[in-house]
Amino acid sequence: MIDVTASEGGEHRVPPKIVVRDLVKTRRTASGAVTTALDGVSFDVRLGEFLCLLGPSGCGKTSILNVLAGLDEPTSGEVLVDGRPIEGPGPERAVLFQEPALFPWLSVAGNVSLALKLAGTPSAERASRTRIWLANVGLSSFSDAQPHELSAGMRQRAQLARALASDPDVLLGDEPFGALDAQARELLQDEVQRVWLDRGGRKTFVFATHNVREAALLADRVLVMSAAPGRFVEEVRITAPRPRRLDDVLVARVVSEAHELLMHEVGRATRADPDLPVAEVSS
Amino acid sequence: MSATVRETSGVTTRRIAHEIGPPLAGIGGLIAVWAAIAAVTTTEGVPSPLETWDAFVAGMADGTIPEATVKTLIRLVFSFVLAVVFGSMLGVGLAVNEFARRSIRPLVVALQIVPFVAWIPIAVIWFGATERAVVFVTIVGSFPSMTLATMSAMRQVPPTLKRAGRTLGADGWALYREVIVPAAVPGFLAGLQQAWGFAWKALMAAELIIAAAGAVGLGHLLGQESGDVPGLVAVVAVIAVIGVLVDYLVFNRVDRRVRRRRGLLIED
Numbered sequence: 001m002i003d004v005t006a007s008e009g010g011e012h013r014v015p016p017k018i019v020v021r022d023l024v025k026t027r028r029t030a031s032g033a034v035t036t037a038l039d040g041v042s043f044d045v046r047l048g049e050f051l052c053l054l055g056p057s058g059c060g061k062t063s064i065l066n067v068l069a070g071l072d073e074p075t076s077g078e079v080l081v082d083g084r085p086i087e088g089p090g091p092e093r094a095v096l097f098q099e100p101a102l103f104p105w106l107s108v109a110g111n112v113s114l115a116l117k118l119a120g121t122p123s124a125e126r127a128s129r130t131r132i133w134l135a136n137v138g139l140s141s142f143s144d145a146q147p148h149e150l151s152a153g154m155r156q157r158a159q160l161a162r163a164l165a166s167d168p169d170v171l172l173g174d175e176p177f178g179a180l181d182a183q184a185r186e187l188l189q190d191e192v193q194r195v196w197l198d199r200g201g202r203k204t205f206v207f208a209t210h211n212v213r214e215a216a217l218l219a220d221r222v223l224v225m226s227a228a229p230g231r232f233v234e235e236v237r238i239t240a241p242r243p244r245r246l247d248d249v250l251v252a253r254v255v256s257e258a259h260e261l262l263m264h265e266v267g268r269a270t271r272a273d274p275d276l277p278v279a280e281v282s283s
Numbered sequence: 284m285s286a287t288v289r290e291t292s293g294v295t296t297r298r299i300a301h302e303i304g305p306p307l308a309g310i311g312g313l314i315a316v317w318a319a320i321a322a323v324t325t326t327e328g329v330p331s332p333l334e335t336w337d338a339f340v341a342g343m344a345d346g347t348i349p350e351a352t353v354k355t356l357i358r359l360v361f362s363f364v365l366a367v368v369f370g371s372m373l374g375v376g377l378a379v380n381e382f383a384r385r386s387i388r389p390l391v392v393a394l395q396i397v398p399f400v401a402w403i404p405i406a407v408i409w410f411g412a413t414e415r416a417v418v419f420v421t422i423v424g425s426f427p428s429m430t431l432a433t434m435s436a437m438r439q440v441p442p443t444l445k446r447a448g449r450t451l452g453a454d455g456w457a458l459y460r461e462v463i464v465p466a467a468v469p470g471f472l473a474g475l476q477q478a479w480g481f482a483w484k485a486l487m488a489a490e491l492i493i494a495a496a497g498a499v500g501l502g503h504l505l506g507q508e509s510g511d512v513p514g515l516v517a518v519v520a521v522i523a524v525i526g527v528l529v530d531y532l533v534f535n536r537v538d539r540r541v542r543r544r545r546g547l548l549i550e551d
Contacts, residue, residue, distance in 0.1 A: 069450055071449065090450070104546060105466070
């Protein structure tokens, strides 16, 4: 297992935004057996960093995000945001779910403004921020539509606007574009990259994905995870300039490198043979 | 301009025909079969549709049917409102509190299973042959379905919606107010519709059996041993028509509106 914490280096003067130490997550299956989703993972996320957790399905990426979101409690280990333990979910850590999870009784605008309403934002400001965010994701003309009237890609854009309208510090993405067609996915990825860039290093994004290209396109740093129980097997820093495109040379190189590694892990997951040696860590 | 108007009204006419055509055909068929049966039976037990209609007209003319209908509806609305308020509040309580759910839910299910007619003798012993006994039977007959529907509607809210609500800052009561209760509305409406059916049946049974001195109601009209068969059938028809109309014009309509808004209704 590789060390991807920042404690050893002197280069990080600013304390990390998120600190995860020895995070273990076990869960009981319906049959009563206990399975280990995460077997002691540790990592840091810098303020303003875009981190991708890349791994085969079932590797525990979602478990990490659920703990960061405050939706699940760690079995053991420590998870700090701004140096404080997480106490439940909150609008300062917004989540993009794979399934858009829009509220079907609210209009698109009603969905986008809900967090502001809950935070007690005055209605004039609520309306103007909702308008701005709907425009940002290209849904201005769908403000009064009901979620079911939108396409899958538009629903994810609405979810993005809903997550960001309350100006969260951290955006957690749980494979948010995994179920979209290629075209809609690329649009959303551009959207996310732009939003992150617009906030000039103040917003911390952590996305889980099994899509190598997505990770290479979006992330400053990719943590490649092993098949269950999840551990980190590789850390890839991506310094390609932004905004990136999928056909950038650097992005393409990262894709091909990480792809090999990931295929190996996917193979391990399918064979379900945990004793196989993990991939060589190349640097 | 006039062409547009004519076209619009044509569309409206077609829509109305589409809406009420099939039910009218059903009623027409029923009356035809009924008329045929009445024609071949010789006993006086089966009045023809025409005799029944005459009895209905007579009942309307002498005021017995209108008066009974109004009295019955007042009783019904009073009992139904109480049953809905009490039933849904209990349902919310059972949804929110696990101990309450595990201790009280079986009792409510038991109440739901016991036929409401079984309460009539007990109600008479407790309250005498009074209005109160009738109202009691109607409430006991209808609130359990309201309670169980409210409880399951709130407990079957998709976990993803609750999780999304929590990450947006909805905790404690705000989660109920903004997510769980709105998400439960379709299930709640289904409970309302079901409770309405139970209340109507329970009230008719109670009115029929509990003959308070001087009491007036549709069920009471059925309880008079007058031997006037066409009159009895006319009252049964009135009971059926009121029940169906309220179900269609109130509950079905609201239910369809809510489900259409949420994309839960596939138009054919």
